[in-house]
Amino acid sequence: MAELSVRQTAIPGLLVIELPMPGDARGWFKENWQRAKMTALGLPDFGPVQNNMSFNAAAGSTRGLHAEPWDKLISLATGRIFGAWVDLRPGPGFGTSVTVELGPDTAVFVPRGVANGYQALEPGTVYSYLVNDHWSPEARASYTYLNLADPTVAIPWPIPLAEAEISDADRAHPLLGDVVPMPAKRTVVVGASGQLGRALLATWPDALPLRRPDFDVTDPASFGGVPWSQVGLIVNATAYTAVDAAETDEGRRAAWAVNVTGLGRLVKTARAHRIPLLHVSSDYVFDGTATSHSEDEPLSPLGVYGQTKAAGDALVATLPRHWIVRTSWVIGDGGNFVRTMASLAERGVKPSVVGDQFGRLTFTADLAAGIAHLVGSDAPSGVYNLTNAGPVMSWAAIAKRVFELRGRPASDVTEVSTAEYFAGKTMAPRPVHSTLDLAKLQASGFTLVDADERLVAYLAG
Known part of the structure; x- marks a missing residue:
């Protein structure tokens, strides 16, 4: 069984967590958020206050790219996804991208101001988002968005976007050249x-x-x-x-x-x-x-x-x-x-x-x-x-x-x-x-x- 580990990525603060999943004939168990162990390995003690769940019925369901004004830990309960992250914070890292394929045994810590997008690779995919601020419809006004098909970042989506299920709102997001970086706190x-x-x-x-x-x-x-x-x-x-x-x-x-x-x-x-x-x-x-x-x-x-x-x-x-x-x-x-x-x-x-x-x-x-x-x-x-x-x-x-x-x-x-x-x-x-x-x-x-x-x-x- 793999050990719990945390690794850095090309985007400062964006961390990939490998989660042990001990199991038997009945199924598996994992510690999706374990404060003491994870902070000891370098994960911020980010103080989550809300847990959100999201379900994609079909493979190809794609969402993003959204940079939110809070930190979050994204993981899966079931299924598999292709995740893409783009740094939309001001500074030399603006526009840097990272992609990771996630299953239930992998989680990603996403810092404030880093846009995230996800594409379901299997039907019946269930996401879990652990966030450190309370979500509300009004909070969307504080998001920073990037188009999924931006040619500069060029995310290599496994399922072509022309064949993917995407909301009208996500299709209308701006290209990188038109994005105003999310201001620092x-x-x-x-x-x-x-x-x-x-x-x-x-x-x-x-x-x-x-x-x-x-x-x-x-x-x-x-x-x-x-x-x-x-x-x-x-x-x-x-x-x-x-x-x-x-x-x-x-x-x-x-x-x-x-x-x-x-x-x-x-x-x-x-x-x-x-x-x-x-x-x-x-x-x-x-x-x-x-x-x-x-x-x-x-x-x-x-x-x-x-x-x-x-x-x-x-x-x-x-x-x-x-x-x-x-x-x-x-x-x-x-x-x-x-x-x-x-x-x-x-x-x-x-x-x-x-x-x-x-x-x-x-x-x-x-x-x-x-x-x-x-x-x-x-x-x-x-x-x-x-x-x-x-x-x-x-x-x-x-x-x-x-x-x-x-x-x-x-x-x-x-x-x-x-x-x-x-x-x-x-x-x-x-x-x-x-x-x-x-x-x-x-x-x-x-x-x-x-x-x-x-x-x-x-x-x-």
Whole structure:
């Protein structure tokens, strides 16, 4: 008896599965879909939600070529067919074809955007389609079609199409030269109007931006207007970040509403549509007693903001495909600490700045590049620290450096303690040490840029 096996074809992602069929005088048995065994051999864990059956009474019945907006596993219960697949996804593989003859002992995994066509070679052929989205008549509007008789692809149908049973609709499909490739699933950036959101859109210009007030994670109705079935990745860059205001009654409710309840809706959506989720988190999930924080350090948030971010991390970690990117001291296009210090220097103001909190700056262009690297390299699910590299500095030391770069003496900046700076004010407890260990990110192949190099360029821009 043949062993279960999975082999690649000339079309990326199109896989042929050889199925063992033990039997005796009574007939045979096969495992048509066996998640553990098949995924171990390279079949995607594609999350099927519907099983469809199709019957062809006569040999010569031919259907296709249809590229559908979902993945599917095609197999036979009985009979024999000639199968043809054509890549209709954008890219250099567009128009590549593969043909395979199938019986009950062979199945084919067909990825989204690859057209499939089938010709029954025996009467009484019964097909099984296992798909990872629910079919509806309206779904046909998302199909991409190719003519069965296209001369460029030139599928060698065993039974000539002139003698085959073909629907009028299939005969009318366009030739390859007139086919518009099926677009790839889109990346969605939640929180697209923030500093990081703008950097992410610069990295992914074709991404779908979700911004308030049109999309608000605290409003369940917002989720209904997004075509989630056509989304391939969610990047969550939205958060309630008013650290001190979060310690008030109103701020506490708002922080939990955005960072936990709203994020929970994103997690639920990602799970329902099998969408990978990348979530941006914070150094505030730690109490700062360790001088450097690794990804596996137990969470120990001090204040409300940190508590909500820690709870959010726990929610995201329940997804089968996820990345949690922890960062600190973010600087980008918008109001931030560096711009404030530069403005004070230009106006001749001599500020007092906290000198007993330590970490590294993170520039949004590098943060977005690191995020794109994790996604593009298909890095394993999990937590990744992501900041700029370089020496650990205090806020006061960074302020002094900004003043120097603006032509002012570093001595214009007075270094004070956190307790002195916030005396008489409502403040959230802050981690003394916000430095994140970057070894895991570096091991993934991402090249880190020194924070001071970026600071010089940022102030010169």
